[in-house]
Amino acid sequence: MSKFTPILPGKTIGLLGGGQLGRMLAMEGKRMGYRVVCLDPTPESPCGQVCDEQIIGSFEDLDSARKLAEQSDVLIYETENINAQVVAELEKEHWVPQSSQILSYFQDRREEKTRLHEAGFPVVPHRIAEKAEEIPAFIEEIGCPCILKTAFGGYDGKGQWVIRQKEQWEKIREELKAGPWVLEKRVELTTELSVIVARTPDGRKRSFPAAENIHQHQILRASIVPPRIDPTIVAEAQDIAERITEHFQVVGLLAVEFFLVGKTLYVNEMAPRPHNSGHYTWEACYTSQFEQLIRAVCGLPLGPVDLSFPVVMINILGEDYEGLEKLIPHLPEEVKIHIYGKKEMAWRRKVGHLTIKTDKPEQVLSLLEEKLGWDSLK
Ligand SMILES: Nc1ncnc2c1ncn2[C@@H]1O[C@H](COP(=O)(O)OP(=O)(O)OP(=O)(O)O)[C@@H](O)[C@H]1O
Ligand SMILES: [Mg+2]
Structure with missing residues (x-):
């Protein structure tokens, strides 16, 4: 990054995502003198209310993301629930310091857990299930209580099922939408x-x-x-x-x-x-x-x-x-x-x-x- 020239106040920060994290980023950015623009599908999003301009559009839509990128000197994502391929396209021509690669690792629980484990960082015992049929055997191996978590898109406990007894599986099976999943041991938290x-x-x-x-x-x-x-x-x-x-x-x-x-x-x-x-x-x-x-x-x-x-x-x-x-x-x-x-x-x-x-x-x-x-x- 030796050629990296600082982006100074007056330049534009583009935010992918207009939730509360974007809002607080925008407030700090504005205080520092930056122009702040965000992309979010919800009109007058929490961030849209405080930044200079909101582009209303889906995170899946490359054209909307490009509209944001074209007027931005740096792009920041404030949520993992955006499309990593869209971010990968943007970074070909724009400065996306957080990178699409990091996004794709951390929006997928399988990647996150596997990469941490392989690098020697401590994670709880877990199994990765690509298909629902694999889960009952994994419940046996991990033991109850355990937690089933969708690999993508979960937040605030959404997309999670606590399994206290293996008999619960049939009922949970009916609620499951598309996988993959991570099944992990439910630990007794201090x-x-x-x-x-x-x-x-x-x-x-x-x-x-x-x-x-x-x-x-x-x-x-x-x-x-x-x-x-x-x-x-x-x-x-x-x-x-x-x-x-x-x-x-x-x-x-x-x-x-x-x-x-x-x-x-x-x-x-x-x-x-x-x-x-x-x-x-x-x-x-x-x-x-x-x-x-x-x-x-x-x-x-x-x-x-x-x-x-x-x-x-x-x-x-x-x-x-x-x-x-x-x-x-x-x-x-x-x-x-x-x-x-x-x-x-x-x-x-x-x-x-x-x-x-x-x-x-x-x-x-x-x-x-x-x-x-x-x-x-x-
Ligand atoms: N294996 C576990 N053992 C014990 N408690 C757990 C386990 N997994 C999750 N929990 C409890 O549920 C909370 C939410 O889990 P997790 O962080 O995986 O979910 P999330 O939906 O991604 O949440 P967020 O995005 O809000 O952090 C944890 O902070 C913890 O309190
Ligand atoms: Mg969490």
């Missing part, structure tokens, strides 16, 4: 962690402080920073995440999700983009994950990522919104509100988040349980 690493085209790296993550119904509910666990384990997660980023030569951001089982870390999955568990960086780090991604792909120095204060991030799902709305005027003064501008407050969809400066995360969680009637978060 907790979950994630680390987001930024890497530049010339190989400079910096990782954000790790987050402890609490999931409900397989959806991230809360992130707590710093994690309430042994710092040596946190340091180990940080080290693994940085080595994975280097191994795959990721450019931009890589979010690595971990399971902690006792004192053993396993890599769950990865995302080559900003991550929900890094939303806390907006307020609590000197440089947010969104700014860092822009800095990395525009050839600017990576910013400092020191944690300014301990913090809790809480996701707001569609079904929470009504209850939350009434509470807004009465929330503690430290609470920062992010609402994404989604047209529909749909059930189990992320519609916003709260960031709360606190060194007493348990108190915050209890308050939300009490005021919003949430299941226990501890």
Whole structure:
């Protein structure tokens, strides 16, 4: 990348995807003085509401993607649920630093798991099923409880089936659409962690402080920073995440999700983009994950990522919104509100988040349980 000239404010960032991650990227990009354009099929998408222009079009449609690319100096994808072949076409003529290859690895759970395993990174026992008929034998081999996950397109626990007894298979079989799938051992979680690493085209790296993550119904509910666990384990997660980023030569951001089982870390999955568990960086780090991604792909120095204060991030799902709305005027003064501008407050969809400066995360969680009637978060 020695010939790489920095992309300076005034130039155009093109975003493939107009969801909340795109919205926060656009807000940081605009602050820095960039022009920001996005492509998304939904008119007035969360990102479209705050960027300079939205192209309305499908991620499958090369013409729409080209319209975006032609006016962009750098292209960033904010979701893995886009077409890797479209991205491969774009990168022939345009600067797509995250690359279509990385996208194709990380949008396919089979690739992700196999490549991690082959490179010696710790993953839970699993099997890859190309056909549904293979699954019963794999359930026997892995043992119950296990989880069946579609290889493509799953998020927030969608496309996943927990199998507690092998007798459940017949019923699950009826629900299954097209494969392939990954069947993995369901481990007894002590907790979950994630680390987001930024890497530049010339190989400079910096990782954000790790987050402890609490999931409900397989959806991230809360992130707590710093994690309430042994710092040596946190340091180990940080080290693994940085080595994975280097191994795959990721450019931009890589979010690595971990399971902690006792004192053993396993890599769950990865995302080559900003991550929900890094939303806390907006307020609590000197440089947010969104700014860092822009800095990395525009050839600017990576910013400092020191944690300014301990913090809790809480996701707001569609079904929470009504209850939350009434509470807004009465929330503690430290609470920062992010609402994404989604047209529909749909059930189990992320519609916003709260960031709360606190060194007493348990108190915050209890308050939300009490005021919003949430299941226990501890
Ligand atoms: N093998 C497992 N053992 C125990 N818990 C698991 C396992 N796989 C998934 N889970 C639980 O379900 C959550 C979601 O799983 P996973 O990260 O695979 O799904 P996803 O749909 O890709 O989610 P997202 O994209 O929101 O991170 C995990 O964070 C964890 O809480
Ligand atoms: Mg996950």
